[in-house]
Every structure is written in C-alpha cells, then in structure tokens.
Amino acid sequence: MNFIHNIQSVVLIGSGNVATHLAQALKQQNIAVVQVFSPNPAHAARLAHTIGTRAVSDINIIDRSADLYLISISDDQIENVSDLLPEIKGIVAHTSGITALEALNKHRNSGVFYPLQTFSKNRTVDLNTVPFCIEASDPETSEALTGLAKKLSSKVYPVSTEKRKQLHLAAVLVNNFPTYLYQKAMDLLNENDLDFDMLRPLITETGAKIMEMNPAAAQTGPARRGDQKTINIHKELLQHHPEILAVYELISNQIEKNE
Amino acid sequence: MNFIHNIQSVVLIGSGNVATHLAQALKQQNIAVVQVFSPNPAHAARLAHTIGTRAVSDINIIDRSADLYLISISDDQIENVSDLLPEIKGIVAHTSGITALEALNKHRNSGVFYPLQTFSKNRTVDLNTVPFCIEASDPETSEALTGLAKKLSSKVYPVSTEKRKQLHLAAVLVNNFPTYLYQKAMDLLNENDLDFDMLRPLITETGAKIMEMNPAAAQTGPARRGDQKTINIHKELLQHHPEILAVYELISNQIEKNE
Helix, strand or coil: CCCCCCCCEEEEECCCHHHHHHHHHHHHCCCEEEEEECCCHHHHHHHHHHHCCEEECCHHHCCCCCCEEEECCCHHHHHHHHHHCCCCCCEEEECCCCCCHHHHCCCCCEEEEEECCCCCCCCCCCHHHCCEEEEECCHHHHHHHHHHHHHHCCCEEECCHHHHHHHHHHHHHHHHHHHHHHHHHHHHHHHCCCCHHHHHHHHHHHHHHHHHCCHHHHCCCHHHHCCHHHHHHHHHHCCCCHHHHHHHHHHHHHHHCCC | CCCCCCCCEEEEECCCHHHHHHHHHHHHCCCEEEEEECCCHHHHHHHHHHHCCEEECCHHHCCCCCCEEEECCCHHHHHHHHHHCCCCCCEEEECCCCCCHHHHCCCCCEEEEEECCCCCCCCCCCHHHCCEEEEECCHHHHHHHHHHHHHHCCCEEECCHHHHHHHHHHHHHHHHHHHHHHHHHHHHHHHCCCCHHHHHHHHHHHHHHHHHCCHHHHCCCHHHHCCHHHHHHHHHHCCCCHHHHHHHHHHHHHHHCCC
16 A cells, blocks of 8 residues: 655535634645535535635545545544445544544544644634644554644644544633623623723633743732632622622632632 | 812822832823822832822812822722812712712712723733723713823723623633633643643733724633533542633533523
8 A cells, every 4th residue: 555645635624613714724735625525515605616626525536636535524423424435545633622633433544633733714713823733544644644643733633532632622611601601791881881892801811821930920819819809709790690690609719729 | 169170189098009000101191290198108109219209198188189099998998088079169970880970979079080901010011002981960071081091092981880780890811810710721731740820822822812803702711612521531630620610611501501
C-alpha cells in the first residue's frame, strides 16, 4: 500500500460551521477541496459554491481518489456516515471533540483532526492560533494529518481519544457555560433598562487576564472574599430568578470553599 | 455654599487595587492626589510613594481642603470610615458597586464613582473603555463627578443605587463565575497532563464573539443541541468531581430548557 505523506486533496463531508471554516482555510493553503458532500443538496451546493468546488449529495458517487475524507458533521452521525462511505484509498478523519477514533474503524487509515475552537457563521477565526488535536490509526496517518494541520495552525498536538474528551468537556466549561452566564447577565440588565454594552469591557478584561494569569490568582469578588453581606444582597436581587439564584448559590459556595 | 464644579484635588481613602488604578489615572490627568489615607501606614506609604504624594494613617489629620474624598475600601468599612471623616467642604464619594449612596449620608455632598471593571495588581487597565457609574446627592455633585469621570473614561453613565447593584451582580456572573469555570477546566486538564494553554484561544474567541453577538445567538455545544449522548460522556468523565458535576448538570439543564 502507498501511504499518503502529503495530503493534497480533500473531500469534505459536512457543510456546517466547522466544515466551512476548514474548507476556506484549506483553499487558502492551496489544498484542493475536490468535493463537498452533504445529504442535503442545498447545503452541499452552498458551501461548494463558496469555495468554488463541486457539491455531491449521493455518497455512492463520492470522488474516490482524494487523499483525505474529512467528516465534519453531528457526532451521532459520524460512525453511520463512515460506514456508508465506499472503499477508498485515502485517509478518513473526523473533526469531533467527543467521538472516538474507533467510529471510523471501517477504514484502514483513519484519524481525528479536531480544532479546539468555537466556530460561528459570519465570524472569521484565525486558525493559526487554534490548537489542532491529532489522533490516528497508525504512525503514517498521524504524520500526514499532523503535516496538514501544521499548514493551518502553529499549534498541533497529538491527543488520544480519552484526553480529547477531557478537552471537549473543558471547552464546554470555558465556552458554553460562560456564554450562558453572559445571557443571564444580559437578561438581568435588560429587565433593569441597563445596556449589556456596559459589561463588555469587563468580559474582555476577564478573558485578557486569563491569558496572563492562572484562574485561581485572577479570582476576585464577594465569594472569594467571603463577603456574606454582598452575597445576601445579590441573592435578594435574584429572588424572582430561581434559575439564576440556583447557579449563583452553587458556584458562590464552591468559590468560598475553594473547592 | 460654593459648589465644586471642577474637581482638581483628591484625597484617596484606600490603597487597594481600585485605589491604585484610580490614583495613577488621576495623576495622568493632572488631578492632584494630595494625600493617600489608609489605617495601615505601610499600605498608605506604598501607594503614596508610587504616585509621589503624602501618606496619612490618622484620619483626624486628613487634608480638609480637597475637592473630593474618594473612598475605595472594603464595602463593609465604607459607612464607618465616612462617619469618621472630619467635617469637610469637598465631595465624599465611594467606588463600590454594591454600597448604597446613603452610606455617605453624614456628608452634605456625596456620590458614587463606580468603575465597572476587574482590577488586579500588576495589570494595567485602559480606564478609557471602563464604564463609570455615577450617582450623587444633588445635581451639582453629579455634574462634578461626571466631569471627573469623563476625564478618565469615554463611558460615563448616571446609575442609581438599585441599578448599580444589578450591574454588580451581573459583573459577578460574567467575571467571577467564568473565572471559577476556567479554574475547574484547568484542574481537569492538569489531571490529564494537558496544558491549559490549549484552552486559551477558545477563551479569547468566546469573549471576542460576545463583543459582536448576543450571548443567546453565540451559544453552541451539546446542551444547546440537546445532545444527550455527549452530555452523558461528560458526566461520566466527572464522576470523581462531584462539585464540577453539580455545576455541569445545573447549567446544562438550564441551557437545554432555554431558561
């Protein structure tokens, strides 16, 4: 068998935010995105059009000569789509933080190509700073995927499925949960005719601080100080917001106990 | 009585992070910081030395001719120190997010001068982007404090005590609680020999997204998608971390219910 050392052509399987960002970055690096597959023809066509390539929505007529088949779809569909893929010579890899490498077991050379970042439509992300977590069925595949990742990013790490799951969980803690808290803060401010813009500089500085300091050292506020008087004022303000109050009490207690 | 329209001299009462940042910003604007008071002579001397002014630790010999006495100390000490201040002609204001204006009732012209930001030692903060919340006993004091704040920041808002408390609570939600979550994420990564640096680009992007998007629109992740399979994997990973698990379950449930 001829191993692929230098990935030069990619079939993208998926058309969501991650697929879109990767497609554009691959194109910029002159990696050929030869097809975009999605079972939804309109979705496939939209992304294919954006990057000037062909769309395909029948998995049986997928191009079989690409170096890499990059699966960037819902976690619960990855194994299913992998199994439906025809026999191909190229590498099959997914971009999921939580799905095991084993989901791609049907294929001889399989891997994981996980960019640890939050991607949204209409937001450009500088992939060069994004950590790429690589895992592979064999050393040659690992080398090929690592080489590709290094064209996109300066931060490429070998990460096992188990460690990748921990990273994915940690990403939920530092992205989804703060975003939830921002939303609750916005709700409180809107109810009081206050503009959420007033909090934006604080949110920026909170993130900037973490770039330089350990979180434990960066912590401030009433719970850290054990300032019960302030905590009680806050709880009173939340008396008609039982859902925020529950979060407030739980996290404040844990900060106080330094758990 | 002669009202103070243009604050040109300040006695700083306090020597902590907020006092230090304000002292430096006032000095830069050529506002005279005529004294720094702290009951702890070493603390008073340290900050006074930094900005080239005098330290005082006996409240009875405080300079009585300043335009503003700016109290920047622990919330539970503000009323006490205000009551101990001798009779002065200048304005007395505090910098607290949670303390009522009434804590300064002993003084004829009192106010609040609250910078909505997190301040740490050894970190420079660009005060120009920091929202200053102003409240005052009377329109002339409000005007004087607003004028001073506008020398330091482009974002100056009149905010009542009740609304300021809501802002302070919201600040805990968007600063202290995310910082707690960053700490828990770091703990998880360290246990798995993973570097917290891998999460830093995600934290930066999470904050950057909120500068442009509403939090509800920025939300992603398994709870938003109702992806129980991923949620269950995360819960399993947290089986030996009951404190993080409790937070995970509570917030995930609320995101799912879109509460």
